[in-house]
Amino acid sequence: MDFNLPSETDPRRLEIRAWFEAHPDPSYTQIAERGLAAPNWPAPWGLSADPETQYIIEEEFARAGIIPPYNINAIAVNQCGQSLLVHGTDAQREEFLPPALACEHIWCMLFSEPSGGSDLAAIRTTARREGDHYIINGQKIWTSAADKATVGVLVARTDPSLPKHKGLSQFLLDMNTPGVTVRPIYDMSGEENEYNEVFFDDVRIPADRLLGKEGDGWRLVMEQLQTERSAMTKPGAVWGFGPTARELMSGLIETGKIKDPLVRDEAAQLFIEGEMLRLLVYRNMSNRINGKPAGLEGNLGKMIASPHGQKLSDLAKRTQGAAGLIENQDVLPLPDKHYGLFSNWDYAFWFGPASTLGVGTQEILKNTVAEHVLGLPRDTDPTAKVPFKEINKTKLKAAS
Secondary structure (H helix, E strand, C coil): CCCCCCCCCCHHHHHHHHHHHHCCCCCHHHHHHCCCCCCCCCCCCCCCCCHHHHHHHHHHHHHHCCCCHHHHCHHHHHHHHHHHHHHCCHHHHHHHHHHHHCCCCCEEEECCCCCCCCCCCCCCCEEEEECCEEEEEEEECCCCCCCCCCEEEEEEECCCCCECCCCEEEEEEECCCCCEEEEEECCCCCCCCCEEEEEEEEEEEEHHHEECCCCCHHHHHHHHHHHHHHHCCCCECCCCCCCEHHHHHHHHHHHCHHHCHHHHHHHHHHHHHHHHHHHHHHHHHHHHHCCCCCCCHHHHHHHHHHHHHHHHHHHHHHCCHHHHHCCCCCCCCCCCCCCCCCCCHHHHHHHHHHHHCCCCCHHHHHHHHHHHHCCCCCCCCCCCCCEHHHCCCHHHHHHC
8 A cells, every 4th residue: 555644844744843842841721722632623622633634643742742632531532522522512512621621621431330241231320310410320340540530421221111222321420429439440460540440329410411312322332432442443552552563573673582583473473463453544544534434443443453462562571581470661672652551561461451351342342343344143132122121030031
């Protein structure tokens, strides 16, 4: 393929670069006011940037050594904020978007539940309308950043008389509301926790915090997850946010570990795989430039990218031998880049197993690709068309 990517002298690049040079240490409020926090959004929030201009802006963030807002507050800027642009009210946009784009209010997604497993639609958290409020009761789990978040995008069941995919609604929750309890889940990385469990005990949410209409919850969730999965189709460790196969190869060469023929063979395969993912990124960008919808490519991309990232950090650790079994900040040298949380191979390795579980397990993604891309028969689900309140009755259990 021949990619004519924007040159170093592209006027759009020079304009953005000049702004960063004039603001060498910008606040995220300044970045948001310039429209760079979500450049693809329409004014006044963004620049209505086309995908090629977005690509330029991403490169200039990296060149300036600044972590972009969509990496710090990804759930607001990348996944869920766009839902407010389309489905939110003017009042919701004015209240929630400015502090989100300025990274003043971190958001979290209150989706998964302990009883549902990979069946996201099997949500038991309830939202009961009572006057001008909804009363929320239930529990969520594996919620990233819930212990830091100001705003939670909550999916709850508003109508249990409907089948499980139809009786769901989405809300914008103030995480400091009485009745909300957040408990961290500590993992084997030894670093600050990423995930949390969240409990709701008679939590009162104003009715004007409903996003869209009652019953829109599942449609909104699918839009948000598809956006998130597309963003994870990147050639790097841990959902594309960490170092890539290029950095791995450089580190192996610098340390001399590439001389081992088995290491060299494995690294070459990962390098090729990483370049394939890089091409997928460019193809996604090309599709957007040409007005083609994202479709289901995000499922396929994440399905490839997540295990790829795991293999990258695994090889980085294994080349250390026994020393790789313990914390070792010098596993392999990395260039002076800003990877945020995943700034070393250690953290990428210990956190890596989560990447094939979060935002849709490999099994869910494979089912989606098999059914919706390859046209294979759908899995049977005896609960799909049953009113949710009937699902746990003995007769249905016996039938399933």
